Amino acid sequence: MYATQADFVGGTDVLSNSRVESYIRANSFERPTLVLDTDRVADRFHALRAGLGQAAIHYAVKANPAREVIERLVGLGCHFDAASRGEIELCLGLGAAPHQISFGNTVKRVADIAFAHRAGVTLFAADAEEELDKIAEHAPGAEVYIRVLVTASQADWPLSRKFGCAPAKVAPLMARAVALGLRPAGLSFHVGSQTRRADMWVPVLNEVAEIWHAARAEGYDLDLLNIGGGFPAYYGEDVQPPALYAAEVMRLVTERFGAVPRVMAEPGRGMVAEAGAIAAEVMLVSQKSDDDTYRWVYLDIGKFSGLAETMDEAIRYQFATDRDHEATGPCILAGPSCDSADVLYEKRPVQLPVGLRSGDKVIIRNCGAYTSSYSSVGFNGFPPLDVVVI
Amino acid sequence: MYATQADFVGGTDVLSNSRVESYIRANSFERPTLVLDTDRVADRFHALRAGLGQAAIHYAVKANPAREVIERLVGLGCHFDAASRGEIELCLGLGAAPHQISFGNTVKRVADIAFAHRAGVTLFAADAEEELDKIAEHAPGAEVYIRVLVTASQADWPLSRKFGCAPAKVAPLMARAVALGLRPAGLSFHVGSQTRRADMWVPVLNEVAEIWHAARAEGYDLDLLNIGGGFPAYYGEDVQPPALYAAEVMRLVTERFGAVPRVMAEPGRGMVAEAGAIAAEVMLVSQKSDDDTYRWVYLDIGKFSGLAETMDEAIRYQFATDRDHEATGPCILAGPSCDSADVLYEKRPVQLPVGLRSGDKVIIRNCGAYTSSYSSVGFNGFPPLDVVVI
Secondary structure (H helix, E strand, O other): OOOOOOOOOOOHHHHHOOHHHHHHHHOOOOOOEEEEOHHHHHHHHHHHHHHHOOOEEEEEHHHOOOHHHHHHHHHOOOEEEEOOHHHHHHHHHOOOOHHHEEEOOOOOOHHHHHHHHHHOOOEEEEOOHHHHHHHHHHOOOOEEEEEEOOOOOOOOEOOOOOOOEOHHHHHHHHHHHHHOOOEEEEEEOOOOEOOOOHHHHHHHHHHHHHHHHHHHHOOOOOOEEEOOOOOOOOOOOOOOOHHHHHHHHHHHHHHHHOOOOEEEEOOOHHHHHHHEEEEEEEEEEEOOOOOOOOEEEEEOOOOOOOOHHHHHHOOOOOEEEOOOOOOEEEEEEEOOOOOOOOEEEEEEEEEEEOOOOOOOEEEEOOOOOOOHHHOEOOHHHOOOOEEEEO | OOOOOOOOOOOHHHHHOOHHHHHHHHOOOOOOEEEEOHHHHHHHHHHHHHHHOOOEEEEEHHHOOOHHHHHHHHHOOOEEEEOOHHHHHHHHHOOOOHHHEEEOOOOOOHHHHHHHHHHOOOEEEEOOHHHHHHHHHHOOOOEEEEEEOOOOOOOOEOOOOOOOEOHHHHHHHHHHHHHOOOEEEEEEOOOOEOOOOHHHHHHHHHHHHHHHHHHHHOOOOOOEEEOOOOOOOOOOOOOOOHHHHHHHHHHHHHHHHOOOOEEEEOOOHHHHHHHEEEEEEEEEEEOOOOOOOOEEEEEOOOOOOOOHHHHHHOOOOOEEEOOOOOOEEEEEEEOOOOOOOOEEEEEEEEEEEOOOOOOOEEEEOOOOOOOHHHOEOOHHHOOOOEEEEO
8 A cells, every 4th residue: 555665556455455454344433534654654754754854844744634543653753844823732632842843834823822822832834924924923033934926836736826925925024033133034835735756846846945045045054944735645646755755855955055054854744645435335326317427426425424535536535345356337436414515526427336326335545634623513413523543 | 784584685885884784893813813693694594584485594603613603503493404513513513403403414423423423413415335334333323315416506616526426326325225224305406505596496497496306206214405505795796685585496396306204405605604794804905017907915914814715716705995986906916924825805906095004904794604614723823713703
């Protein structure tokens, strides 16, 4: 299931024999359940550390905030990237030290900034004047890094223009930070979630390096480069093994930035996606009319109960059933809610066994990231995605 | 705030003076909060009943499952359209009788069908052979209505092909229902959520009437027509007042179907949307670069914490602030999460006051439907949307 150092990931045989899939096959579930194996998280942490070398790994808590995942990573000495007070409290409560936590959301509630400051968190992200003002008032003297907007992403999960400032604003924001008594330590960016190959980082790194060197030329003594996330998971298309991928990214970084005193990376999906699978069930198989090419397959999990990343069919999960030896045919896949928008894959249908029917178990592979916490509180009266850690 | 019988809805003055908005102005909130006024739900129920006449009103619970809303509607004699066991239990627990509840999801968990049958629910939806098999096995002898797929919707919230069978399948499904010992009582369809004018029902009603008369010609003694939802709420574009709208729909129905013994309607949005508003807060106002035309405004609520219906910018909420007397400028509106897809309105920016800044209160109008239950359990560590009933 995991990428090896030697070559690209691929085979589903390894996946089938994973602890998570064996557990799903051996048990029955009353409702859709995410089964997580924290040993896989630990393996991935070690692989990324091997590749990233001196860079500090700040796990992006939002990818999967399960207590067992955070506890395991705390034990391994991992650092954390938090999006809110809730995530900071979670990490602190499970043993992370304040200096191991960065407050990486560029849009922070004022009360959350004050809380983080009192708790001892000293590193904050910003991309706008007003955010610097908020940080200066509620976390005086803090270190900040400025997030820049990059344009050249080749990632699978779309990046919008939501985060980051234009290159021309970096120096004015740093000047303002200094004037406000903050310490502008460096830059951050995000190459885009699920960037499948290290060489896809090149255009983005080129953009950011130019901004970095310009800021240094203007006299800002930058010592922190936050390279963000983008570390991929296997969803059926080849991805490089994590240690190799991370080492290659670091090589590209050093080539462009030289010896940066502090590098941070924020893997989320790349840390946890492959550590989990969802146990789901077929609720109905139908044809809209007798001459339809496609069958409609309705699962007990959908867009509003954990599979939000199927939005625009961006992330394409892999499926395993007990009928995978049968012939397959194209299916449109939908969720269980009465919401017409709760359709997972329609533009590019999924091949599933012809004998598939109501009651069949379906394993949705590599679902450890961005599923459980995206789940709705109870849309259509369906309970949120259950999580079991084995 | 409400449409009157006399003319189209429009003015925001009435909204500003509503109990809900007065309550939001007079209080402060620690997190985004949906404030609901069940008197408004009751008013709307009476208006719809006035227009719908003999038709049974089955409130679509998924639109807002707040206990206080269900309790109030039970007290008024309303019936319910449930999507799952969870919603059936909710209604029964608050005093609804089993015969007042229809199980309208065409994709039902087998255990949920069995539960509903034991609880005394006798009316089920289906659009496929396998679903009829499941119902026959777990709710023997039940009444079913067949949902048909319509193509001519002019609604604001997109209908997909997810629900319903092609016209040619209606008779075969009815034959199968009879063979399985079920009673095929009639048809259902959905004109599409947020269908703003009654005349927009015409093409869909024409389609369904043809199917209805064909099934009767084949010897099926249909006595139940479920006209579904589609009843609109005011989001800034003119909508007809509810009693007038409902009466006009019933006139169009009678014109095409004649005197149908049992008509059911399933308003969801049309029953509760205008009964609630969300108290939100500005977290950041910024410009990506100094020459940007648009400001970015980040709220403390977004796509994953209640405003899921902003998907593809389909539902366009209205906003009120304390600075509405100021000049306005175009803003891109985004949510608070670190998710790049959490942008509410970008293609069609929103006009907001030029002085708007972090900490300002924002009222999001007519948010009583499809918000609280869509909210995620805690994406990015943000708690789910809070609900207060006044």
